[in-house]
Amino acid sequence: xxxxxxFLELSLFSVMWSEHCGYKNSRPLLGRFPNEGxxxxxxxxxxxxxxxxxxxWALAFKMESHNHPSAVEPYEGAATGVGGIIRDxxxxxxxPVALLDSLRFxxxxxxxxxxxxxEVVRGIGGxxxxxxxxxxxxxVEFGQAYSGxxxxxxxxxxxxxxxxxxxSSATGEGNLVVLLGSKTGRDGIHGATFASDELTDxxxxxxxxxxxxxxxxxKMLIECCLKLLDEDLLVSLQDLGAAGITxxxxxxxxxxxxxxxxxxxxxxxxxxGMEPTEVxxxxxxxxxxxxxxxxxxxxxxxxxxxxxxxxAVVGRVAGHGDxxxxxxxxxxxxxPAEHLADAPVYERDVVRPRYLDDVPELDLSELPEPxxxxxxxxxxxxxxxxxxxxxxxxxxxxxxxxxxxxxxxADAAVVRIKGTDLGFAATTDGRGRHCYLDPRGGGAATVxxxxxxxxCVGAEPVAVTDCLNxxxxxxxxxxxxxxxxIEGMSEACEVFxxxxxxxxxxxxxxxxxxxxxxxxxxxxxGVLDDVNRHATSAFKREGDRVVVLGKTPPLLGESLPSxxxxxxxxxYLEIIHDKFAGLPQRSDLAAEKKVADLVRELIxxxxxxxxxxxxxxxEAVALAKMAIEGGIGFDYDGEVEIKDLRHExxxxxxxxGETNPDFIVAVPEVRWDDLxxxxxxxxxxxxxxxxxxxxxxxxxxxxxxxxxxEVYERDLFESHAPEGGxxx
Amino acid sequence: xxxxxxxxxxxxCDRDALYGVGRVGxxxxxxxxxxxxxxxxxxxxxxxxxxxxxxxxPGAIARFAKVMGxxxxxxxxxxxxxxxxxxxxxxxxxxxxxxxxxxxxxxxxICDRVRVRVETVDTPWTAGCDPGEELTLPVAHNEGNFFxxxxxxxxxxxxxxxVLRYLENPNGSANDIAGVCNEGRNVVxxxxxxxxxxxPALGSDEGLRILSxxxxxxxx
Numbered sequence: 022x023x024x025x026x027x028f029l030e031l032s033l034f035s036v037m038w039s040e041h042c043g044y045k046n047s048r049p050l051l052g053r054f055p056n057e058g059x060x061x062x063x064x065x066x067x068x069x070x071x072x073x074x075x076x077x078w079a080l081a082f083k084m085e086s087h088n089h090p091s092a093v094e095p096y097e098g099a100a101t102g103v104g105g106i107i108r109d110x111x112x113x114x115x116x117p118v119a120l121l122d123s124l125r126f127x128x129x130x131x132x133x134x135x136x137x138x139x140e141v142v143r144g145i146g147g148x149x150x151x152x153x154x155x156x157x158x159x160x161v162e163f164g165q166a167y168s169g170x171x172x173x174x175x176x177x178x179x180x181x182x183x184x185x186x187x188x189s190s191a192t193g194e195g196n197l198v199v200l201l202g203s204k205t206g207r208d209g210i211h212g213a214t215f216a217s218d219e220l221t222d223x224x225x226x227x228x229x230x231x232x233x234x235x236x237x238x239x240k241m242l243i244e245c246c247l248k249l250l251d252e253d254l255l256v257s258l259q260d261l262g263a264a265g266i267t268x269x270x271x272x273x274x275x276x277x278x279x280x281x282x283x284x285x286x287x288x289x290x291x292x293x294g295m296e297p298t299e300v301x302x303x304x305x306x307x308x309x310x311x312x313x314x315x316x317x318x319x320x321x322x323x324x325x326x327x328x329x330x331x332x333a334v335v336g337r338v339a340g341h342g343d344x345x346x347x348x349x350x351x352x353x354x355x356x357p358a359e360h361l362a363d364a365p366v367y368e369r370d371v372v373r374p375r376y377l378d379d380v381p382e383l384d385l386s387e388l389p390e391p392x393x394x395x396x397x398x399x400x401x402x403x404x405x406x407x408x409x410x411x412x413x414x415x416x417x418x419x420x421x422x423x424x425x426x427x428x429x430x431a432d433a434a435v436v437r438i439k440g441t442d443l444g445f446a447a448t449t450d451g452r453g454r455h456c457y458l459d460p461r462g463g464g465a466a467t468v469x470x471x472x473x474x475x476x477c478v479g480a481e482p483v484a485v486t487d488c489l490n491x492x493x494x495x496x497x498x499x500x501x502x503x504x505x506x507i508e509g510m511s512e513a514c515e516v517f518x519x520x521x522x523x524x525x526x527x528x529x530x531x532x533x534x535x536x537x538x539x540x541x542x543x544x545x546x547g548v549l550d551d552v553n554r555h556a557t558s559a560f561k562r563e564g565d566r567v568v569v570l571g572k573t574p575p576l577l578g579e580s581l582p583s584x585x586x587x588x589x590x591x592x593y594l595e596i597i598h599d600k601f602a603g604l605p606q607r608s609d610l611a612a613e614k615k616v617a618d619l620v621r622e623l624i625x626x627x628x629x630x631x632x633x634x635x636x637x638x639x640e641a642v643a644l645a646k647m648a649i650e651g652g653i654g655f656d657y658d659g660e661v662e663i664k665d666l667r668h669e670x671x672x673x674x675x676x677x678g679e680t681n682p683d684f685i686v687a688v689p690e691v692r693w694d695d696l697x698x699x700x701x702x703x704x705x706x707x708x709x710x711x712x713x714x715x716x717x718x719x720x721x722x723x724x725x726x727x728x729x730x731e732v733y734e735r736d737l738f739e740s741h742a743p744e745g746g747x748x749x
Numbered sequence: 750x751x752x753x754x755x756x757x758x759x760x761x762c763d764r765d766a767l768y769g770v771g772r773v774g775x776x777x778x779x780x781x782x783x784x785x786x787x788x789x790x791x792x793x794x795x796x797x798x799x800x801x802x803x804x805x806x807p808g809a810i811a812r813f814a815k816v817m818g819x820x821x822x823x824x825x826x827x828x829x830x831x832x833x834x835x836x837x838x839x840x841x842x843x844x845x846x847x848x849x850x851x852x853x854x855x856x857x858x859i860c861d862r863v864r865v866r867v868e869t870v871d872t873p874w875t876a877g878c879d880p881g882e883e884l885t886l887p888v889a890h891n892e893g894n895f896f897x898x899x900x901x902x903x904x905x906x907x908x909x910x911x912v913l914r915y916l917e918n919p920n921g922s923a924n925d926i927a928g929v930c931n932e933g934r935n936v937v938x939x940x941x942x943x944x945x946x947x948x949p950a951l952g953s954d955e956g957l958r959i960l961s962x963x964x965x966x967x968x969x
Contacts, residue, residue, distance in 0.1 A: 146858050147858075150799075150858055150860075150889070150891075151759070151761075151799040151802065151803070152761070153761025153762075153798060153799075235802070236799070236802070237758070237759045237799060237801065237802025237803075237804070238802075240758075240759055240761060240799075241758055241759075327783075328758070329758055414860075415857075415859060415860050415861050416857050416858045416859070416860070417858075417860060418858070418860045418889045419860055420860065420887050420889060420942070420945045420951075421761055421762060421765065421797075421889065421945075422764075422765065423765045423768055423769075423944060423945055423947065423948070423951060424951075425951070426950060426951060426952070437950055439768075552950065553950060
C-alpha cells in the first residue's frame, strides 16, 4: 500500500487474513486435491462447487464448519451454520433442496457434552425446519478427543439448471451494490478471527462473537433472491458470511477485476452509533450482496419489499481496483481488493509426529476372546456410536419439498428431481480415529466410506465437498495430519473419479485438553439415472438369501491380512476392550472401487433392493441393523462353518472386524440364480437367510430381534446421565 | 376444479401443497397473503410451514393477513377449507376451528410417519375415504398437541367432528385427536401432511385419499 494502514483498514486485513477467510496455512496443501472431471461445471473458487446431473440439471453443494461458535453457544452456533451454508448455495442461484450434517461430540457421560449434543441438534432442526429445506441425512460420533470441542459441519445441496448459474464477480462500472436481507448489527464482530484460534477458558466470553439466526428471514431471502434471478434483475450475487460486507465486497471486486465503494451510512442498521469498521466486519446473518444495473434498481427494491426484506443501495462498482469505505462523504479506508482476498501463505515443514511411533501395537494374544457373543453384540448395538439415529433425525423435517425418496437412517439419502427420472444421493462421512492412527490411510478411508455409502443406495458417486477439521497448524502434529490426510483423500478421489469441487477448513480445534482427532469430513454426491432403482439396508422379505460380497476371504494366492489389522482402531476394540490401538489395514482403493461398482450395478439392474456396507462394528453389527430396521430376523446358514470359510480367524475378528471392502446384499429365492450369474468372478459368501424373530450367527450368536431393538433404539438423549436420569 | 393454496411469509409447504393439488388433477392457484382475493377458487388449502416465523405463537400473526378476510367469508359460506399443520394452527387462531395446538409433550420437534384412523367421512376432505379407514401419514411439527376444554372435547365427539385420530399418539393430543372440523363440517384442520405422500415414488400415495376427497364431494 506504500503507507501504514489506518485502524479501519487494519481491521479489514485482520478478518480477511484470518485462517477462516484466508486459508493462509491450508492453501498450499489444498492444491493437492483433484478438482476436474467430466461432470464438473464449477470447481473450487466460487461459493459452492457445481456438477452436472443430466437433462440440463446441476447440483451446487458445499460443506462448512461451525465448530467454534457451537462450542460456546451450541443452539445458535449450529443454527447459523445451517443458515450460512444455505446462503452459499443460494449465491450460486440454486434452490437449496437438501441439508446434511456431520457431528462430533465428547462422550455422553459428561453433562457438558450432553448439553452440546442436545442443543446442536435442536439448533440444526430449529433453523432447517423453519427455513423449509429438508435435512435428509448426516452422521454423528462420540469420542473423548471432541470433549469441549464439538464438530458441527453442515452441508447443503442446491438444484439449478446449468444455464441459470450465477457467478459472484462484480462487473460494470457504475452498477449498484445492493444489500438484501436483515439489518446490520454488532453481532458476530470478529467471528472469523475467533474461529481461527484455539478454544480456551476465555472462549465463553466470546459468546457475543456468535451470531444469532433468523430462519424466517432466510426463507424470505431464498424466495426473494430466486425471484430476482428468475426475472433476470441481478448481475451477480454473493452471500455475506464470515467477515461480512468486507469479505463479500472484496471478493466480488477481486474476481471481477474492479473496485467497490461502500457507503457505510447507507447500510440499514439495527442499532445506532455503529462505527464504519463495525459496519464493515459485522457478521449479522441473513444478508446477501448483489450487483444491479441502475435501470433495474427500482424493480429490485420493490421485490425486496414484497418479501418483507430490507433492501438498500450501499455502494457502487468502480473502475479502480480498491475496496473503498466511505463515511459521511469521506473516504475512510482504501485497500486494493485483491490484497484483501489474497492472504499471505505460510508454508510449513511437514514433520512426522512422534506419537505415531508410540501408537501401541495390537497384540491379539493379550485380548481375551469373548465368551458370550450375545452380550457383546448387544453392548455394541447399544453404544452411542452404533445406536439408532432415529431420535436425532426425527427432530429434523426430512420430508418437506416432497422429494425425499430414501429417508434418513439409510447409508445415504436419495432425493428425486421432480419431472424427471433422475435423482441424487448424498452422504457425509468422517473417520477421525482412523485418521489419528494413520492420517494418510484414514484420509483415504474417509473417502472410501462415502463412496461405499452412495454405492449402497445405487448412486454413481460424482464429486466431493469437504470440511477439514484439525488442530492448530502452527504445531507440527496438526500440520502433518492435515498434509497427510489431504494426500490420502486425494489418492482415493483420483482412483474413484470423484473430484473435490468445494470445501472448507477449520483449524485450531484445540482445547486445554489437547487437539481433536484429525477429522476431515467428506460430503459426497452421487447420481441415479432412475431414482426408482435404489436400495436400502432394511431386510424386505422373509426367505431372502443374504450374501456378503468383497474380499473376505481373500482370493487364493493373496496375502491374508493379519487378525490384528482387521480389528485395529475398530469400534469393537474401543467399546468392548476399551482399547485404542493398532494400525488399520490400508484400503486397496482399486478393489474397493471394483466391489462398490458391482453393488451399484446390481441395484441399477433391478436385481437387488437390499444392500448395506460393512463398516463400524463389522459384519455382525451390519447384519443386525438390517434385521432390526426391516423387522425381520436372520439365520446364519447352518451348513457353513465360519472357521473353515474365514481361514480359522477368531470369532470376534470375523464378526466385528472393519477394514475390508465388504458389502451385504439380500435377494429373494427367485433371483438367487440371477445373482449368482452376476457375481461370476467375484468373491462372495452366502451367509444366511432372512426370517423369523431371532438373529442367529452359527453357534456364536442367538438373540431375539426385540431384544436387539430395545438396546439399539434407546433414546440417545435420555440415557447416559450418570444416575440414569433425564438429560437437562 | 380450482384449489387455492395460501402463501404467507414463512409458509414452506406451499409448493408441496400446490404439487399435491396437481397430483389429484385439480388446478392449483397460489393465493398471496397480501392480496385480499381468493381468485374464485372452489376450495382452499392453508399449508404448513412457519408463517411469520411462528413468532408470538404459530398462526397468531397469519390470521391477520389480508387474505384471511375473504378466506373467513368463504369458510362461513360453506366453502371447503383444509388447514394442514401450520395451516391447522392458523385456522384455530382465526377461530374457524375449535381448540389450540400446544407444544408436543416430549418438547421436541417430531418428524415421522404415524398411523391415523379416519373418524368421519362427512367432510369434503374425507368424503372419498372409507369410514374407519387407516392411513399412514407424515407429521412434522413442534406444536401438534391438540388442546380444548372438556366440554368442547365431548361436543367434538358427540357431533362426530373428530376427523382423524392417532392410533399411536405422538404429541400428547387430547383424545388422540389428529384433525377436527367446524360445525358446518366444511373447514377441516389436520396435523398430518397428506401432500407428502402423494406419489408412489415417495413410498406412498395414501395422502391422495384426503386430497382427492374434495373432488368426490364436488362430484368431479
